[in-house]
Amino acid sequence: MASIPAAADAPAATIHETLDRAAAQTDAFLSDFLSTQSQCPAPLMEAIRYSLLGPGKRIRPALAILCARAVGGNQEDAMPAAGAVELIHCFSLVHDDLPAMDDDDLRRGRPTNHKVFGDALAILAGDAMNTLAFELLAVGVPDARLALALSRELAVATGAQGMIGGQVLDTCHPRQADRAAATLADLQRVHRMKTGALINAACRMGALSGRATPAAMNHIDAYGKAIGLMFQIVDDLLDVTATAEQLGKRTGKDAEIGKLTYPSLLGLDATRRHLTEQLTLSINAAAALGPDAAKLADLAHMLAARSK
């Protein structure tokens, strides 16, 4: 559906060029998909587009696209998976920012969805993006078996045992009381569910779309799990070390509300060692996939070093 040619995805492109191109292709694909929703009320469409197509790194769609290519598949086949994971990610951001949840005013350098459209429409826009992800897979993937496998991966990663379950552990538990007894295993359980499950699903769904062999899928899964933990470790570090201006959202908030994080549990040095361990795991997994997966190693390095 996207009209942007694939030529600039040549191996010589830098990881930043590759990510920019994947983001542009994802946005074009999602914009095309939204334009098929002709009966969607205008205010709802506006609220969805504001959060789905606004500024953002589009890391999850890029992972889907790069994992499809890493297993020898092509990019076009990964677009429904890429779009669906971004819809789920954006739904979760809109709901997480609500006053009843994290109560954030700023996201990606702009007012949050509910600050612009009101709480009711923000709740409904999030709900719609959740459902639209499954609609996109059901209407956008011609092969029924593949569509069903993708829908299963996404639902499990998103639902009560995945992202939403992790959000409950992270948001609704009495944090301060649990802090003294919390272990690294507790922390990793929260993060595997809250952040890791959807990131790994992005990788796995891309690889499924690229018709990965079972052996390749094992490497993709190892890569996705390591990248998922890495992503959260870096997020926790940035909340301590970066400024709101750099991140485009409030910082220092984790410590303020007594949230269990890697730095609060382990200290900064041990947190950085954990980051390096996960980076090594992800690079080894990419190496095992062969030359088509070189970009996955580049992306892992970039994510480990990101400053926003």
Place this chain on the structure above:
Amino acid sequence: MASIPAAADAPAATIHETLDRAAAQTDAFLSDFLSTQSQCPAPLMEAIRYSLLGPGKRIRPALAILCARAVGGNQEDAMPAAGAVELIHCFSLVHDDLPAMDDDDLRRGRPTNHKVFGDALAILAGDAMNTLAFELLAVGVPDARLALALSRELAVATGAQGMIGGQVLDTCHPRQADRAAATLADLQRVHRMKTGALINAACRMGALSGRATPAAMNHIDAYGKAIGLMFQIVDDLLDVTATAEQLGKRTGKDAEIGKLTYPSLLGLDATRRHLTEQLTLSINAAAALGPDAAKLADLAHMLAARSK
């Protein structure tokens, strides 16, 4: 999965006995499905079970089950469709009741989800039920083509062009200002999306599960559309004529907030004539389906006469 024998679904059973049995089978099926979610955090599971398995008429699952039987299929095959539409319905109730939406304290005679579990957990429980509906279809329907067709029906009926879109039209529009210019077509558009789409999806998904022929599916679709409008007309009438005690929720609220309803637009007598028209359409559609669909006509009569 449900362990309740099908014997009492004999043609001689009254529609009330049939509905009670369908409700018990749906609850058993959904309870079994929830018990597979072993990694779901306990507070989230409690909030989901409170709204999904609490008191309720389970009309949508019953429609799925009866439509499967009306086209010559069997009940067991319709259970994933029945469970999935109930998950979506309950997700919508939990979110609709939130303070940022309709701000209701009472639902089915009990405190609403957010009154018991707090707003954050209610938002997340609703989100989880939305996703779980698609997970249930993806893991519970062995035939990939059927699973995909069911997932597509449910997503379209739920999403931006269906229930959630209708909720936006109903909740977020400046109602009073639009009242003077509102037409029956406007009202029916809201209701077709907000209530009708999911009710028709329940019917169509049941019929798909029962392997309906294209001709039978046309009659099911006519039945589902008529029943959907009828359901909303009765809801509007009851909000005017019933007591909170009868309904187990607040009444008189539509008029209080100046909501566009059948009675407010047409008056009570014309609203009752509209109800009779839709009842006739639904009974004709059931008759066209033949003797296996007799229960669908009984259900239509019962829904037209319901007092809560």
